[in-house]
Amino acid sequence: MKFKWYSAYAIIFVFLYSSSSLYPQNKIDDKTSLNYLRNNLKVLASDEYEGRETATRGEKLASLFISSELGKYDVKPFGDNGTYFQNFDLLSSGYSEDAKIALLDKSNSLIGEFLLGDDFIRSGRGFADISFASQTTGIVFAGYGMTQKENNHDDYANIDVNGKTVLILSGEPYRDKNNPAAQVPFLASSTDSKIKLAKENGAIGVLIIVDERLKSFWSRIKEFGTQPSIGFVPKEPQEAIKNIPVFTVGEKFVEQILAGEKYSYEKLNEMLKAKESPAAFQLNKKLKFDIRPFLNTVQARNVVGLIEGTDPKLKDEFVVLSAHYDHIGTRRGIVNNGADDDGSGTVAVLEAARRLSSENNNKRSIIFLFNTGEEKGLLGSGYATDNWTFMENVVANINLDMVGRESADSLHCIGSGKLSTEFANLIQEANSGGVDFVLNYKYDDPKDPNRFYYRSDHYNFARKGIPIVFFFDDMTVDYHKSTDDVEKINFEKILKVVKLTSDITLGVANLDHKLIVDKKNEDVLPRQRRD
Ligand SMILES: [Zn+2]
Incomplete structure (x- = not known):
């Protein structure tokens, strides 16, 4: 294999920032968690990862990093053939x-x-x-x-x-x-x-x-x-x-x-x-x-890990915690690091995985799904939800997409009550009994033009009738710009998101019944016309 200096550099980077000698793997305290969040995001949102665009070298590097972290946290591989990767082909088409x-x-x-x-x-x-x-x-x-x-x-x-x-x-x-x-x-x-x-x-x-x-x-x-x-x-x-x-x-x-x-x-x-x-x-x-039009087959992959449930029966049911690790890549030599979008959600799910793995008191199994292709049209989550053979056993999806900016006291909570009143209540209780964010539900208004319910990976679960919740900071001025950088991230806020999502995940995983779905999906209206 041809040696590439930048690959070596990336590997050194990974080593420096996640070496187990620096941080004990299983300590559950705020300081340790903040260190993990900060150091993992510094890697994923570094220029070496080239903006993590789907089906590029940056995506591959990021997927390797995420999988190596999951391995360290004793989270099991749950992708293809005993690996952490769920691979799929895409077509890339354009002009020279x-x-x-x-x-x-x-x-x-x-x-x-x-x-x-x-x-x-x-x-x-x-x-x-x-x-x-x-x-x-x-x-x-x-x-x-x-x-x-x-x-x-x-x-x-x-x-x-x-x-x-x-x-x-x-x-x-x-x-x-x-x-x-x-x-x-x-x-x-x-x-x-x-x-x-x-x-x-x-x-x-x-x-x-x-x-x-x-x-x-x-x-x-x-x-x-x-x-x-x-x-x-x-x-x-x-x-x-x-x-x-x-x-x-x-x-x-x-x-x-x-x-x-x-x-x-x-x-x-x-x-x-x-x-x-x-x-x-x-x-x-x-x-x-x-x-000169071209049409090429390219390879993309989700990263998937599992903490098996402790209950012999309930372990065949799954709570899915997700974030997308892809971003929009490098444009004209400028790397879009995507620290908030969705580096923040990615490191939050990683940290939740580390904490939940060390506790392992979940009766149902927990899947950690790191989606690729979100920025290209929710492709990774679309592939996972269309190809997993156990979709009828997925009880809920908690999706994090942009959770490291804006006020550390509040968080947008989207879609939680669309299919399951029980889920919405469980989320509120988990929040008020824990980190106590001011949860903002304004984007649940069906008249809201942003239509966020349809705009990140959770929607691929919702369309299959699975209760979802989507946590989101808000649109920032740096959205999809090269200025979405680590320096602007509030790690205290991400830590609160980790705690909240871990509590919700355990709450759902340990219910003595499957979440009750008491509502149906609303008809999806066509996109509003933009003048
Ligand atoms: Zn995003």
Whole structure:
């Protein structure tokens, strides 16, 4: 194996900060716990771990660190084949880093070249069609790219887009600009449905003109718009997931595309301001794509440990304590360390594992699930909950995602009473009889636009009818930024979270009955439309 100095450095780091000679393994006192929390987070949120992005070297290093800690705490491996790892494949898809699109005039002379990340970003979901070769296409401006016969709106009525690239606006047109009462947009038309429609009309590429909202943070969004999309390997044949290239194009590019055409970019903006719906037209220019799509299989893994229950019967039932150990990785050389998101939850679950393991007075078994892929769409927890064969024996999930910031006196408590009143009560009692946080339930309001109940790994348990609780500090200014660092973490608060979650875990693990589920999942409403 090729020697890598940085791997060696990471191993030394692990040794320095977690060597058993420095801290006795089984001492349960606050000082020892604070040392573990601090030293474990210093490792996981260090630059050596490269921001722990799913299916990267940073993820692998972090998974090794977590598993080695679990081993030291006598927590049993509960992943594949007697290991701590639950491995699964994902598909990673995108366009080569130096992807570019050339703009040509009528006689195929080069007007300019535009670069992925600077001038256009990836848009739309799903996987790229890797059979898409570099090719030159005509361009058609297709208005909003919508067909709504019932509203007398069809952008494709008088144009031929077959084999061409369509240039479209995001959002929806107004019904009637002269009637203020009717100045409401059409029903939301998603980007997905616009892409589908363009494809059905024979288009081979879609360019979406940047809208006002994206324009305001173009410089930031472009970092993410160049990243591959990662998802589960679809069950349907590859043919069915072939997507035409879809990009959102920035102002500089759009200006050049529309220069000298029926509407200039300036004219188009005037029309939009006047709430007019610009008609479709064929452009004189052409696009030459040189984007090289790729589709790779990559490996990701959850880390899973177990403390077996002491009761011969109840040990076949499980309480799951979880946090996600992945984060958003390194962007343009800057490491996003994710100390709070979710390094804080990860070290809290580790410390709860250490403490609960040394006590081992749980009748039911306790699973410690360190999820990967949360930032890519709750992938690790989705994989675990879809593939564990014992899901009907999982009695509750306690999930920690961002628990080391904001006031040390309060904590957001989300989802605890959605399925089980008994669980909600047990949590309140555990809290008031223990660390006594001011538990804030405001995010349980169904009208709250943040919809946090659906936004971290616990939801994959809730959707299976398993009672969950999600503990969360709040959105901070450092959320998903490179400034989410260890220096800003309040370890006293994490320690309180460790105590609370340990108490709740034991409370559920030692009940003489399975938690009573007395409510049903509410119907999941589609995401609110963002204007
Ligand atoms: Zn998170």
